[in-house]
Amino acid sequence: MKNLSIVDKKIRIQGHGIRITPELKTRIAEEGYYPIALTWLSDDVTGPFSFTGYGETSPFELHHVDGGYAVFENGEFFTEATFYKKPRFFDRQHTAKGLQRAPDNTVFIDEGMSGVITPCGTALNREDSDLFKVTKGKFPYVTVACYNGLVIWPAWGCLYTKNHTQCKFCCIPGEYNEHKLLHTDTDYWHNLGETFAAAVEEIGPEIGQVSLTVDSGTLPGRDKGARVYVQVLDTIKQRLGYLPDLLYRRAVIEPPLEFEWLQRLADAGFTDIQMDADVYDAAERRHVMPNAKGHRSIDDYIRAFRKAKEIFPGEVATQLIAGIQSDENLLKGVEHFASEGVPTLVTPFLPFGHGRAWRATGEVDVPTPERMKRIYGRCAEILTKYNVPAPQFRGGVSSLAETMGRRMRRVRALTNELDLQRDLVAAV
Numbered sequence: 299m300k301n302l303s304i305v306d307k308k309i310r311i312q313g314h315g316i317r318i319t320p321e322l323k324t325r326i327a328e329e330g331y332y333p334i335a336l337t338w339l340s341d342d343v344t345g346p347f348s349f350t351g352y353g354e355t356s357p358f359e360l361h362h363v364d365g366g367y368a369v370f371e372n373g374e375f376f377t378e379a380t381f382y383k384k385p386r387f388f389d390r391q392h393t394a395k396g397l398q399r400a401p402d403n404t405v406f407i408d409e410g411m412s413g414v415i416t417p418c419g420t421a422l423n424r425e426d427s428d429l430f431k432v433t434k435g436k437f438p439y440v441t442v443a444c445y446n447g448l449v450i451w452p453a454w455g456c457l458y459t460k461n462h463t464q465c466k467f468c469c470i471p472g473e474y475n476e477h478k479l480l481h482t483d484t485d486y487w488h489n490l491g492e493t494f495a496a497a498v499e500e501i502g503p504e505i506g507q508v509s510l511t512v513d514s515g516t517l518p519g520r521d522k523g524a525r526v527y528v529q530v531l532d533t534i535k536q537r538l539g540y541l542p543d544l545l546y547r548r549a550v551i552e553p554p555l556e557f558e559w560l561q562r563l564a565d566a567g568f569t570d571i572q573m574d575a576d577v578y579d580a581a582e583r584r585h586v587m588p589n590a591k592g593h594r595s596i597d598d599y600i601r602a603f604r605k606a607k608e609i610f611p612g613e614v615a616t617q618l619i620a621g622i623q624s625d626e627n628l629l630k631g632v633e634h635f636a637s638e639g640v641p642t643l644v645t646p647f648l649p650f651g652h653g654r655a656w657r658a659t660g661e662v663d664v665p666t667p668e669r670m671k672r673i674y675g676r677c678a679e680i681l682t683k684y685n686v687p688a689p690q691f692r693g694g695v696s697s698l699a700e701t702m703g704r705r706m707r708r709v710r711a712l713t714n715e716l717d718l719q720r721d722l723v724a725a726v
């Protein structure tokens with residue numbers, strides 16, 4: 299165990315999550331960190347790990363040692379760990395319409411990845427009937443995700459959840475519905491522009507090392523939400539007077555039914571696009587995604603990829619999720635997409651939101667580290683064979699890019715002063 303590489307350690311932790319006591323969580327927050335599943339295992343490897351241990355006993359636990367933090371496995375040191383600092387722009391929070399609560403300081407979310415990907419979660423709290431358990435109905439307009447990424451969620455509803463045909467693995471907790479689409483809230487747009495401007499100012503000269511991802515559930519309409527994504531970049535452009543030159547500006551979206559929407563996304567300033575197939579085999583798609591997405595053929599995705607590759611200057615990528623389909627089919631998909639020049643972000647199934655309920659049925663489980671390592675190894679071989687680089691966007695969860703040697707260092711502007719001081723001392 300002692301000779302594991304840092305990437306192997308990331309893969310091992312990924313299947314379990316990290317436990318953390320409430321006391322330590324408080325301490326981390328007081329020290330100015332943003333501990334929402336954004337654990338840095340070294341200067342250039344990170345991944346979102348749930349602090350709840352995915353609701354079960356995890357062998358991994360966070361400890362405070364020697365003035366810093368470390369992950370222990372069954373009581374033995376496993377790896378050092380640290381977090382992004384909590385940026386000032388996080389204090390600019392959206393408050394759900396009608397909630398009648400004023401925004402205040404950032405609410406720390408302890409639901410792990412669910413907190414990052416769905417920073418606006420609502421779920422009934424059985425103990426006190428508070429509807430807004432996850433974020434108290436507030437969340438940052440702009441979230442920091444892994445690898446120096448700014449993420450904007452212009453909506454937290456999903457058409458399929460509203461129709462009760464959500465994907466079985468969906469990480470968004472229940473009770474999401476169309477009423478919570480943010481683009482219907484005029485305040486949202488104004489404040490989003492203000493918050494993005496604050497983020498650009500706070501990050502300063504390092505802004506070029508930072509990426510932007512716009513993501514949401516599938517929105518109603520044949521554009522699948524592209525109209526709203528365009529509005530996000532238009533809002534930023536209007537507020538700043540320009541679109542910042544970021545590492546990339548990525549739209550994560552179901553392929554619009556009319557490809558003219560791909561052109562409109564590119565024209566708005568998106569450089570990269572990710573259209574997640576999630577499941578490859580047609581029968582498995584229909585079983586896992588009992589909705590319009592599950593009934594879309596892979597050929598439809600291939601057509602969209604080809605069109606997108608003509609239009610976008612950056613990366614056209616997709617995602618497949620391990621653990622919810624056969625490994626054989628997943629690898630067939632990776633190969634098919636790679637033959638089109640499209641990298642696949644291979645991500646392990648993690649039991650959040652609806653996925654938690656699905657796992658409880660016993661039909662699926664979180665893939666073991668050994669299984670993920672095998673899959674990553676095969677995927678790396680396939681991408682190399684087709685001369686396709688590892689996906690730039692890692693969603694935090696995937697270790698494929700790190701398996702292929704890709705690294706990215708945390709920018710100083712998002713690093714806690716305590717870590718900067720520690721680095722200085724280490725350098726002397």
Ligand code: SF4
Nearest residue numbers: 456458464465468515
């Ligand atoms: S995983 Fe499926 S149900 Fe969940 S947000 Fe995405 S498209 Fe909607």
